[in-house]
Amino acid sequence: MKKIMVVDDEEDQLFTVKKTLEYADKEFDVITINNGTNCLQYLKNNDQPDLILLDIMMPEMTGWELYDKIKENNEWREIPIVFLSARTDDTAENAGKFFGEDYIEKPFDSQDFVKRINKIINTKNTN
Amino acid sequence: MGCRFEEPDIIKDLREEEKLGKLGVKTLEFKEKHQIDNLDFNKLDIAFKDHLNLVELIEEITVKIHDVVDENEIFRIIENQIRNSEKYSASILLLTDDKTKLRIACNSEETTKIKKIERLIGKKSSNYKISYKKSKIYRNIIDEGKTHFVKLKDVIIEIFPKITAKIILKIMNYEETKDVLTPLYRNNEICGLLAITSSDLGEYCIPSIKNLARHISLSLDKIDKQNKIKEVNKDLIKSKKMLEESSHYFRNLFNSIADPIAIVDSKGKFLEINEGVTKYTNYTRNELIGKNFLTTKIVTKKSKIILLTNLTKRMAGINIKPYIVNIITKDGDKLPFEVNAQKIEYFGKPADIVIFRDITERIKTEKALKISEDKYRTLFETSDEGIFIADLNDDIKFIDCNPKSLKMFGCKKEDIIGKSPIDFSPEYQSEGLLSKKLVFEKINDLLNGLNNISFEWKHKQINNIEFDAEVTLAIIELEGKKYLQGIIRDITERKKAEISLKESEEKYRALFFNNVDLLFMHGLDDDKPTNFIEVNEKFCETLEYTKEELLEMNPWDLTDKHMQIDINGFLVKLKEERDVLFETSMISKTGNKIPLEIHNTIIRVNSRNTVLGIARDITERKTAEEELQKLAAVVKHSGELVNLATLEGKMIFLNEAGEKMLGIHPNQVKKHMIYDVIPKDLQFMVKKQVVPSIINKGFWEGELRYKNIETNDETYVYALTFLIEDPETNKPLYLANVSRDITDQKRDGIKLEKAHTDLKELNEKLEDKVKDRTKQIHDLLQQKDEFINQLGHDLKNPLGPLVNLLPIVEKEEKDPTLKEMLQVINRNIDYMKNLVIKTIQLARLNSSKTEFTYEDSNLLDIINSTVISNKLLFKESRIYIKNNVSKDINISIDKLRFEELLNNLLNNSVKFSKESGRIIIDSKNDGDFVTISIKDNGIGMTDKQIKFMFDEFYKADESRHDFDSSGLGLSISKKIIEKHGGKIWAESDGLGKGSTFYFTLPIKSNEKDDINLNGIIK
DSSP states (O other): OEEEEEEOSOHHHHHHHHHHHHHHOTTEEEEEEOSHHHHHHHHHHSOOOSEEEEESOOSSSOHHHHHHHHHHSTTTTTSOEEEEEOOOSHHHHHHHHHHSSEEEESSOOHHHHHHHHHHHHHHHHHO | OOBOOOOOHHHHHHHHHSOOOOOOOOBOOOOHHHHHHTOOHHHHHHHHHHHHHHHHHHHHHHHHHTTOOOHHHHHHHHHHHHHHSSSOEEEEEEEETTEEEEEEEOOHHHHHHHHHHHHHHTSOGGGOEEEGGGOHHHHHHHHHOOOEEEEHHHHHHHHSOHHHHHHHHHHHTOTTOEEEEEEEEETTEEEEEEEEEETTOOGGGHHHHHHHHHHHHHHHHHHHHHHHHHHHHHHHHHHHHHHHHHHHHHHHHHHHOSSOEEEEETTSBEEEEOHHHHHHHOOOHHHHTTSBGGGSSSBOHHHHHHHHHHHHHHHTTOOOOOEEEEEEOTTOOEEEEEEEEEEEEETTEEEEEEEEEEOHHHHHHHHHHHHHHHHHHHHHHHOSSEEEEEEOSSSOEEEEEOHHHHHHHTSOHHHHTTOOGGGGSOSBOTTSOBHHHHHHHHHHHHHTTOSEEEEEEEEEOTTSOEEEEEEEEEEEEETTEEEEEEEEEEOHHHHHHHHHHHHHHHHHHHHHHSOSSEEEEEEEOSSSEEEEEEEOHHHHHHHTOOHHHHTTOOHHHHBOTTSOOOHHHHHHHHHHHSEEEEEEEEEOTTOOEEEEEEEEEEEEETTEEEEEEEEEEOHHHHHHHHHHHHHHHHHHHOSSEEEEEETTSBEEEEOHHHHHHHTOOGGGGGGOBGGGGSOHHHHHHIIIIIHHHHHHHSEEEEEEEEEOTTTOOEEEEEEEEEEEEOTTTOOEEEEEEEEEEOHHHHHHHHHHHHHHHHHHHHHHHHHHHHHHHHHHHHHHHHHHHHHHHHHHHHHHHHHHHHHHHHHHHHHHOOOHHHHHHHHHHHHHHHHHHHHHHHHHHHHHHHSTTOOOOOEEEEHHHHHHHHHHHTHHHHHHTTOEEEEOOOTTOEEEEOHHHHHHHHHHHHHHHHHTSOTTOEEEEEEEEOSSEEEEEEEEOSSOOOHHHHHHTTSTTOOSOTTOOOTTOOSOHHHHHHHHHHHTTOOEEEEESSTTSOEEEEEEEEBOOOHHHHHHHHHHHO
16 A cells, blocks of 8 residues: 555645545555654654655645655655645745646646655565 | 587577487498399409508508507597598597597598588587487497497487588588497506498407407507506605605705704713704814713703703603803803704604704893893883883874873873873874874875974863973884873973964054054163164154164263253153153154154163153144244134034134124134034935935035024024144044135025926826836736735635545546546546646746746757657657757756746647647747747638737637646746747748747857857766
8 A cells, every 4th residue: 555645724625636636556555644743743653654645735834844844754755745725826836846747737647646655665665 | 419519599499300219220231141142343352442541541540659658649540540541540539527528530531521511610620529328329339349330320310419410411411421430448448439431341350350450459558558657656756755855855954054053862972963952152163072961061060960851851852932042162251042943853763853042142142132021111211201001003092191191181001091192182182183194294294204203282181171291202112012102391481482472572663663654763871862772763764864873872862952851850750750742853864853852761671771752753743833823823813614523513713704694702712613513404414415425525615595593684604624643643523614605606596496396396296197107007916926825825725635536536537427427527527627727837937036947958958859859749649740950059047947848839839739730930030039940831820819818817719628728828938938038929821830839049159168068068
């Protein structure tokens, strides 16, 4: 199973990502988390996911802040993070690509989305 | 079959096609009866003749091979004989393991044919290896020892692959050829077979052929016999020779060895001695041979016991390690020898061969070594310098260190052993070079032959405290192995002293020689100054003498004789106070009188009283004092206001004209600040303009007004204010101001200026209004873009579930009616998504925040790559595309966006092309710009369409619901091109006549760069 964690404040978005991934590939096990605090809590108490999909614009703790918190922890540092956002400015895209494994703009193309995620997981596993 | 060799491919192929059938052996059925029935005398005559021929041939061969004792020669003879005959061929098959080697002897005609076959099948006949076991016929002959009479064809079919066999049979014409096969023997065992082949063979030939085979077999046996005898003989001769050689060798060795060697029997009797013995002992051969060493005086008594004990042990078969004995020469000298003995057989009896080695020298050396090592050890342990020994492997490691070096490095022995000197050095030496690198360089120098090297080195203690050391390195050899020996001397103190000495000397020299004052030193006698000891450059320069000349003079020689100085009194004062300041004049070489202020101090140089004089040329000061007095008079009576103030603005001088203008009483000048006379409305201007100008530029000039502090009347002036600086230090001292009354000229000008100002104000107001309006419009536009951006962004999020989930629903839906509805919904969502994304893209292009990243690219390359990535699109619509863009145009572009532009234009062209249309891309170089055109032969455009087509959301055909188009592609393209500094437009000859889109781009015209780039690429 490929364990994917999605962090987004909107339930509909979480649902969409979960269904899209699970429909495309039965191997995906998608965990949905609705804010940064819960994400850190989950990481502490459970097995590491193979990849984290992170929304940027979230109340309380933004995607960037959560990213920093995950990367500060030695055990979680290696988990690939992909930013997922509806933001359209160059800065968000460039920063997302630089810090994360990838930056995916919403709305995304389902096929392309699954392909990109699989590629990152495969690269991680071969390394 | 049964034959292993590589077949050419063509034959292999042929072979595959044919089904391999099992081939039986057909022994020719010879029906004698039939032959007799159809007896033809003519034929019989021929057969008889043939038989005679064959018999003759075989006899000839038999005779020829009779005395031959070489296998190869036998076969050569057979081959030769056969070659000369016209009718027969012979093959000889020799068995080696299960592989057999074929030798074929043919007549000339057949040889030619065989060559042809060889060419066809690509293999030489002499290279055939035939496995006889796979041929039934061969097996029969060899296993059973019988002679066979068969058709050659059958043999060929059996031993060759089918295709090869076919070729052979066809070319050789073997259809009717017969073959007699008979075994060959060697030592009563079958060693091969002989085959005689001819089309005319009959069974009557068999006895003759068998006879030939028997002869060959006999010859082969004969060869073997002869070979055996030869070998035995050879062995014998060899053994004899070896014996002789070894005996000879032994004798030579015995005699040529310089060390004494003796052979004694088991009782100790000398059987043989070499020259070494006689040489060392001076005994003659006869005096020793035959005598027992126990009865001679050749060794000491103690040694006799040792020798005898060991001899006995050895004879009992015990090996004895080398031991030492003392030998006494005929002259009575006692020599130590190391003895190495071994038990041998000597003429059948056990004996002992004893080798003596003179070890006198060795013992001496050992003794000396021991002494010197002791000495070295003592030196090592007690030395006041650090000594270490290091291993000279790839990394140098300490093996030993004396107590002093441990103290230097501040550590214990266990801290240092096994570590490298580099561990005890800082990373870099003071010259800035890597310690590690330097160490290896030095060791290389040593290994390359330098005896030893000394150098200064920064070491560090184990606690990282650095110290300066002088290190001497040398390579020493201990027990044949090379080691590095280092001697370390701590020179921290010396180094410190050296540095401070050097610094203070440098300081002194710099001070003395570069001083702007005149410096000199001279000695001091009781009653008068002595000659100069040292003078600086400035002193020479001022007094116009060279240094050499001055060193021949004393200060008294230079002093102006008109200055009446009581030299004795002066000297007394100097000696008492040791420090005197006075003014005097000296006369230069050309007679100039130079006023000087001199400060003399007595210092001790080389424990003698010496005067150090520091003189300052005060000519300028004197002149200035005089000039100033003259100037003061001028200033005082000048008609213009002249004023001096401190930097803070406090007045310190005001001339008469100024006093009058400002209403200040001469006694009150110093009580006023300059701001007191500046009218209130000008104060701000003075602070903001005048003061900064003076500070920055050193002066200000311009119009001002002054206020009379008594009457409050104002005077218009043109003022020049400037800083007065200290000529030596350039530090500003005072503010000076000179002002001229311009009140009369000014009054007329004022009215004119007012009118001018009013006009200017009016103008400015108007301009501001225009600016405001423009800004308002700009803001509105920006608001529009921001609104679109925000809207787009807000739309994107909710689009997600629609775009991603509805297609899944559609796919899973089984009801055809619902499925169709979902398809329509999905199509519309797709269109909406497209529209939102394009809208945001356009808003981004419009935004001033969006930056393009330009890089240099080749125009043709990028167009080619875009065309290739759209290949599928052209293929689907069957569009023929031609790219005529010239290859050497370089442009600076944002690659991603430029590709987007090309994609938009190409998509557009394809969309409005008919099927099987054509698109031509071309470029035109105008020098500064390149114009790129994309021409299609599609549906074309009206003038109205051309006019609006680059507008946002414009669609040429409103009625058409086009899901592929957002109506923004061309607007986006236009923005992209504009950001690149180019233009875009379209042309068409009307509906149905095709369209051409043009756009321009600035050319990157750096030819040098181009050449370099090309060079690299090539």
